[in-house]
Amino acid sequence: MRRRISIFGATGSVGENTVALIEGAGGREMHEVVALTGGRNVARLAEQARALGAQIAVTAHEDALPDLRDALAGSGVEAAAGTAALLEAADRPADWTMSAIVGAAGLAPGYRSLAHGGVLALANKESVVAAGPAVLSEAARRKARIIPVDSEHSAIFQCLAGEPRAAVERIILTASGGPFRTWDAARIARATPAEAAAHPNWEMGQRISVDSASMFNKALEMIEARELFDVSPDQVEVVVHPQSIIHSMVGFADGAVMAHLGPSDMRGAIGYALNWPDRAPLPVERLDLVALARLDFEAPDTHRFPALRLAREALSLGGLAGAALNAAKEVALDHFLARHLPFPAMAAVVEAVLERMNAEDALMTRSPRAAIRLEDALSVDHLARIHAVEAANKLQGTRMNRAENA
Amino acid sequence: MRRRISIFGATGSVGENTVALIEGAGGREMHEVVALTGGRNVARLAEQARALGAQIAVTAHEDALPDLRDALAGSGVEAAAGTAALLEAADRPADWTMSAIVGAAGLAPGYRSLAHGGVLALANKESVVAAGPAVLSEAARRKARIIPVDSEHSAIFQCLAGEPRAAVERIILTASGGPFRTWDAARIARATPAEAAAHPNWEMGQRISVDSASMFNKALEMIEARELFDVSPDQVEVVVHPQSIIHSMVGFADGAVMAHLGPSDMRGAIGYALNWPDRAPLPVERLDLVALARLDFEAPDTHRFPALRLAREALSLGGLAGAALNAAKEVALDHFLARHLPFPAMAAVVEAVLERMNAEDALMTRSPRAAIRLEDALSVDHLARIHAVEAANKLQGTRMNRAENA
Numbered sequence: 069m070r071r072r073i074s075i076f077g078a079t080g081s082v083g084e085n086t087v088a089l090i091e092g093a094g095g096r097e098m099h100e101v102v103a104l105t106g107g108r109n110v111a112r113l114a115e116q117a118r119a120l121g122a123q124i125a126v127t128a129h130e131d132a133l134p135d136l137r138d139a140l141a142g143s144g145v146e147a148a149a150g151t152a153a154l155l156e157a158a159d160r161p162a163d164w165t166m167s168a169i170v171g172a173a174g175l176a177p178g179y180r181s182l183a184h185g186g187v188l189a190l191a192n193k194e195s196v197v198a199a200g201p202a203v204l205s206e207a208a209r210r211k212a213r214i215i216p217v218d219s220e221h222s223a224i225f226q227c228l229a230g231e232p233r234a235a236v237e238r239i240i241l242t243a244s245g246g247p248f249r250t251w252d253a254a255r256i257a258r259a260t261p262a263e264a265a266a267h268p269n270w271e272m273g274q275r276i277s278v279d280s281a282s283m284f285n286k287a288l289e290m291i292e293a294r295e296l297f298d299v300s301p302d303q304v305e306v307v308v309h310p311q312s313i314i315h316s317m318v319g320f321a322d323g324a325v326m327a328h329l330g331p332s333d334m335r336g337a338i339g340y341a342l343n344w345p346d347r348a349p350l351p352v353e354r355l356d357l358v359a360l361a362r363l364d365f366e367a368p369d370t371h372r373f374p375a376l377r378l379a380r381e382a383l384s385l386g387g388l389a390g391a392a393l394n395a396a397k398e399v400a401l402d403h404f405l406a407r408h409l410p411f412p413a414m415a416a417v418v419e420a421v422l423e424r425m426n427a428e429d430a431l432m433t434r435s436p437r438a439a440i441r442l443e444d445a446l447s448v449d450h451l452a453r454i455h456a457v458e459a460a461n462k463l464q465g466t467r468m469n470r471a472e473n474a
Numbered sequence: 475m476r477r478r479i480s481i482f483g484a485t486g487s488v489g490e491n492t493v494a495l496i497e498g499a500g501g502r503e504m505h506e507v508v509a510l511t512g513g514r515n516v517a518r519l520a521e522q523a524r525a526l527g528a529q530i531a532v533t534a535h536e537d538a539l540p541d542l543r544d545a546l547a548g549s550g551v552e553a554a555a556g557t558a559a560l561l562e563a564a565d566r567p568a569d570w571t572m573s574a575i576v577g578a579a580g581l582a583p584g585y586r587s588l589a590h591g592g593v594l595a596l597a598n599k600e601s602v603v604a605a606g607p608a609v610l611s612e613a614a615r616r617k618a619r620i621i622p623v624d625s626e627h628s629a630i631f632q633c634l635a636g637e638p639r640a641a642v643e644r645i646i647l648t649a650s651g652g653p654f655r656t657w658d659a660a661r662i663a664r665a666t667p668a669e670a671a672a673h674p675n676w677e678m679g680q681r682i683s684v685d686s687a688s689m690f691n692k693a694l695e696m697i698e699a700r701e702l703f704d705v706s707p708d709q710v711e712v713v714v715h716p717q718s719i720i721h722s723m724v725g726f727a728d729g730a731v732m733a734h735l736g737p738s739d740m741r742g743a744i745g746y747a748l749n750w751p752d753r754a755p756l757p758v759e760r761l762d763l764v765a766l767a768r769l770d771f772e773a774p775d776t777h778r779f780p781a782l783r784l785a786r787e788a789l790s791l792g793g794l795a796g797a798a799l800n801a802a803k804e805v806a807l808d809h810f811l812a813r814h815l816p817f818p819a820m821a822a823v824v825e826a827v828l829e830r831m832n833a834e835d836a837l838m839t840r841s842p843r844a845a846i847r848l849e850d851a852l853s854v855d856h857l858a859r860i861h862a863v864e865a866a867n868k869l870q871g872t873r874m875n876r877a878e879n880a
Binding site: 309321 | 613624635636637639646713715720723725727728729730732733734735736737739742745746751752753756759761763766767768769770773776874
């Protein structure tokens with residue numbers, strides 16, 4: 069069966085790996101590639117579109133359209149640009165869609181593609197963290213299948229294969245603990261962006277590496293797990309596992325715990341989503357437990373890593389608290405990377421935003437989940453960013469006053 | 475749905491736990507108990523049969539029939555005794571049968587019950603180790619489902635739930651390494667039965683504990699895995715994992731490894747077989763990785779534990795080599811427990827028997843698997859025991875001569 073495939077965010081690292089796996093699995097001979105989308109790297113986007121024989125290639129940037137057109141000249145691949153073109157591409161029927169645009173920009177294309185009722189391979193975290201209630205109810209309505217593409221949630225998804233969902237007792241997310249796992253609070257308070265970006269196990273971008281250091285990445289994943297797997301907040305556990313070999317686990321009512329192990333290679337999760345419910349051979353490293361010799365486990369420390377406590381608060385608030393947490397975290401991260409705020413202030417910003425928006429009843433915590441729309445998530449995201457800037461500036465002002473008074 | 479249930483070996487530890495789980499799951503209100511069988515403990519057998527409202531209770535020992543009859547007087551439960559009665563009980567239609575009679579005696583009742591095309595919960599290792607080709611082809615013919623009840627194979631079975639069988643790359647059996655894991659060869663050579671029976675993680679009978687010390691238990695499990703999961707011998711791996719928390723694993727073609735973790739409690743595997751494909755709540759301890767802190771892994775040492783090497787030989791021979799290995803091991807174990815032979819001589823006996831029977835072409839290694847009958851397995855078992863006694867006596871003679879000459 070030739071599947072119709074679209075890839076949103078084809079030139080990023082998830083997208084590139086997806087394209088490579090599709091090429092390895094027969095490419096255009098075996099797949100009907102509908103749309104490929106990317107950003108400023110139109111040369112690469114055009115190259116991918118030619119190789120896979122895509123119907124259309126879309127760049128998010130309107131000013132890049134002439135370059136994309138040039139690069140596609142004579143290929144028969146349609147070229148388009150801008151937000152409207154992205155959404156139009158998402159509306160083109162596909163059986164399998166990769167949603168790998170980073171950030172809030174990835175939300176709408178992924179959401180729209182659910183209408184086809186196929187598989188949505190989800191690498192865009194915001195779709196679930198910020199807009200979980202809207203996205204999950206749309207998926208249910210359209211009978212679309214969301215297959216997560218980050219390693220933890222892919223692991224959980226795999227642990228649930230063939231299992232009775234009613235018997236799920238708990239989801240156990242593993243966390244590497246990041247580069248500050250063994251640092252004391254005073255040292256963490258002085259951490260620089262460069263120190264925070266040095267992740268022990270995965271090679272990732274700067275932002276997600278810092279999120280790993282603050283454990284905000286795990287906080288987002290807790291919210292993601294609760295949304296994707298329809299469990300209650302207290303069914304989501306976190307255990308620190310520095311080697312990141314166990315990618316996550318599911319505990320069942322009979323005491324059995326199923327775990328997914330493997331090397332740290334994103335092709336595992338992408339390949340799983342691509343081949344589900346089958347598994348196809350992947351040229352990834354094989355697990356060698358003897359070479360590893362040991363796996364370690366520790367309790368997470370919510371004192372040094374308040375992000376985990378804030379995730380619990382967001383989970384117990386419900387509604388769109390995840391959207392607020394995520395957006396406030398993004399702003400706080402900007403301020404930390406720009407050296408406007410110290411490392412622990414990121415959590416303080418998020419906490420202030422959650423408190424304020426909850427006090428103002430702006431998180432839709434009392435709305436039925438099915439009544440929450442994508443637009444609501446985008447509004448909460450927007451408002452949380454405004455509040456977060458304010459909170460960050462206030463914290464920065466306090467620090468500068470303190471410094472002046474000192 | 476009221477399922478018809480029979481339990482062979484109801485008064486042993488697996489049987490008792492099965493009875494307890496069925497009682498906990500509504501007992502006779504929810505299940506139609508057909509047959510319960512036991513050995514000399516007819517008082518307990520009668521008690522179980524009354525509690526579960528069994529149709530018939532069978533003791534393996536004809537001389538125990540009057541006592542069983544007395545104990546069942548007025549209960550409406552039929553009483554019977556002896557091998558023919560056991561087989562007649564196995565022929566009574568049941569949807570779910572527990573085969574938990576220990577040793578070769580458990581083979582025939584389990585095999586006969588496959589004819590009902592239901593679930594055979596298999597605790598009797600011999601059924602697969604000694605008679606795998608016959609039992610597995612009978613199960614396929616009758617569309618019966620075999621669900622293994624030892625922790626490793628139940629773990630593997632659970633790892634395979636919902637997975638494409640063609641994508642299985644390897645089965646990774648975990649081994650505690652037993653009480654001699656850290657002993658050197660010289661010390662193992664002097665090991666006493668009491669030392670060998672001290673298993674670190676599981677409370678088991680003396681025989682299986684010694685098998686764990688020699689790693690003959692793992693050798694049997696390698697053969698069992700190869701038979702149950704229809705993989706090639708080189709797809710069966712063993713890794714030493716002293717904490718026995720990971721019960722076993724399956725590696726797939728995409729590099730993913732699914733693992734089953736849990737406390738060492740046989741109710742897990744029994745409950746799984748009872749409730750499959752569902753899972754029902756079990757009052758077993760929950761896994762706490764933080765409390766465990768670490769899991770260790772080592773390569774198995776075939777020099778100190780030649781049983782693992784012999785299992786590979788039996789696997790590569792195929793046919794009924796498993797029957798010969800198992801039977802020879804039983805005899806060798808008797809000699810070790812009686813202090814007639816030192817610990818390492820057990821492997822020597824098994825090796826001698828395998829070599830001799832293979833040289834005599836007595837292992838049906840060239841027969842098609844489907845042509846191997848239960849009777850063939852029983853003949854090989856019988857012959858291997860005779861050869862093993864001879865090999866053991868010869869080794870003992872050599873030792874005594876050496877001692878006299880010294």
